[in-house]
Amino acid sequence: MPAKPSSVVGTCGLCKTTDTPLCYSDLIPKAIPRWVRLSMEGDPNPNPVVITKSKAVQTNFRVAEYFLCPACEERLNIGGETWVLRNAYRGGDSFPMRDALAQAQLIFRLRDSGFLDVSTVPEFQLSKLVYFAAGIFWKAAARQWWSVDHDTQLGFGPYEDRFRRYLLGEDAFPERAALLINVSGNPKPLICAMFPYCGGRIAGTWQYRMALPGLVFWLHLGHLPVHLKAIDSVRNNAVFLVPNLDDVFVRDGGKLVTLTTPVASLLR
Numbered sequence: 395m396p397a398k399p400s401s402v403v404g405t406c407g408l409c410k411t412t413d414t415p416l417c418y419s420d421l422i423p424k425a426i427p428r429w430v431r432l433s434m435e436g437d438p439n440p441n442p443v444v445i446t447k448s449k450a451v452q453t454n455f456r457v458a459e460y461f462l463c464p465a466c467e468e469r470l471n472i473g474g475e476t477w478v479l480r481n482a483y484r485g486g487d488s489f490p491m492r493d494a495l496a497q498a499q500l501i502f503r504l505r506d507s508g509f510l511d512v513s514t515v516p517e518f519q520l521s522k523l524v525y526f527a528a529g530i531f532w533k534a535a536a537r538q539w540w541s542v543d544h545d546t547q548l549g550f551g552p553y554e555d556r557f558r559r560y561l562l563g564e565d566a567f568p569e570r571a572a573l574l575i576n577v578s579g580n581p582k583p584l585i586c587a588m589f590p591y592c593g594g595r596i597a598g599t600w601q602y603r604m605a606l607p608g609l610v611f612w613l614h615l616g617h618l619p620v621h622l623k624a625i626d627s628v629r630n631n632a633v634f635l636v637p638n639l640d641d642v643f644v645r646d647g648g649k650l651v652t653l654t655t656p657v658a659s660l661l662r
């Protein structure tokens with residue numbers, strides 16, 4: 395669906411066009427809270443539970459700001475979001491992205507996860523998945539986002555503008571960035587999301603994390619050690635297939651803004 399401009403006029407965060415109508419841009423696709431609500435059909439309050447550092451509330455809240463012009467919203471949709479939303483787990487029995495990995499070749503195994511080459515799997519459009527994830531991480535770094543009870547913004551330093559140019563098609567994926575993509579092997583993963591947050595200093599880099607239903611992304615920025623380059627999805631045309639990612643939401647869920655169904659263990 396084409397993005398709707400609002401009556402708010404300003405400068406687009408991505409293409410920097412001035413005096414343009416801005417869209418009410420979501421940090422993560424607004425389809426995802428809808429999938430959470432659908433997964434709770436029949437519940438008297440089908441809104442997602444939004445967990446922040448200080449509280450857990452069941453609300454129909456959108457993390458969104460007047461940020462991008464309609465052309466840039468469309469650019470992000472066509473560049474990745476449309477394909478990802480069509481192939482992600484949305485509830486029910488279908489998880490096309492996971493199923494496509496059955497045809498992928500194993501590069502190596504790391505504990506119980508397989509690092510799979512997707513370059514020969516036409517159904518798996520890795521470039522779209524990378525562009526999509528980069529777009530969300532970049533949005534989280536490019537401005538502040540009001541999230542229920544606090545503002546949040548990732549500190550990308552000089553990488554913010556490098557990612558902006560990559561998203562505009564003016565530059566390649568940043569050299570000093572590694573994106574580790576994990577796909578759940580569980581055919582029916584939890585319908586939850588974790589908004590982008592900083593995971594701290596790891597292997598001499600800054601790590602940023604984000605999770606969507608059946609998908610976990612780790613972005614490393616800085617001087618990359620060899621072992622991180624070896625598991626980077628962009629350099630290797632590969633993703634990790636992990637037997638189950640649901641425990642990520644339980645482990646990391648309380649640290650940041652999370653959208654989830656009301657599972658008692660997540661609210662403790």
Ligand SMILES: [Zn+2]
Nearest residue numbers: 406409463466
């Ligand atoms: Zn724009």
